[in-house]
Ligand SMILES: [Zn+2]
């Protein structure tokens with residue numbers, strides 16, 4: 001199996017990082033996509049992956065930085081002659097989200113115009129996703145993969161359930177946290193995996209700044225806690241991802257970020273602190289994700 005990081009950023013628009021997305025590719029060429037944030041469809045093409053070959057999309061939660069590109073992904077598949085409905089797994093509300101995109105939804109005009117063509121009429125299933133809202137436990141299985149999930153702790157469950165996932169395929173096991181504060185469920189999902197992909201949204205200094213300001217409840221995992229999780233779960237390799245743009249020196253992004261983080265501290269040197277703090281507890285293999293990074297297992 002190979003894994004391509006399609007997006008390693010978070011909720012802001014970052015010239016160097018697309019929003020959340022991880023593409024898992026089996027040796028038979030089938031792709032499984034975890035999250036579909038803005039920019040991930042473009043990075044799919046950059047990674048030479050055809051959206052048509054994505055069998056399943058798992059949306060970990062319904063924050064925009066995890067779902068923004070789903071309409072683009074689905075419409076692209078339709079235009080590229082996809083013949084099957086994409087399977088979409090996600091929390092409660094995923095059906096509602098998908099039901100309001102195409103027929104009778106936000107893209108109704110596009111749907112009407114494009115479906116007037118004969119070829120598009122013949123593959124309408126490409127924009128009629130096969131949605132399956134999941135519960136903790138086994139989320140999906142086919143002849144090649146098994147996907148389990150559990151609730152993680154990110155935003156109040158009554159607003160949106162948030163899932164962490166564990167996937168087994170071709171004799172390897174990986175886990176992905178989605179967005180979460182440290183929680184036992186994620187440690188369990190990540191137990192002994194070959195690779196854990198875990199969010200690491202802000203370094204410690206940024207967490208402190210945000211705690212003092214009024215920029216939302218903190219519900220992410222600090223580098224220090226991430227090291228603890230990786231150690232406790234006994235993961236063979238840790239890939240930190242979902243970076244909250246703190247490493248950027250881009251002037252427009254910094255201007256926008258003023259309300260969210262200590263801009264004076266922003267820059268790539270923050271990654272040194274991230275490594276230092278993860279290393280307080282975890283001494284296994286460690287990678288900091290960047291867009292289009294590829295891992296072969
Ligand atoms: Zn996020």
Ligand SMILES: [Zn+2]
Nearest residue numbers: 061063154179
């Ligand atoms: Zn989120």
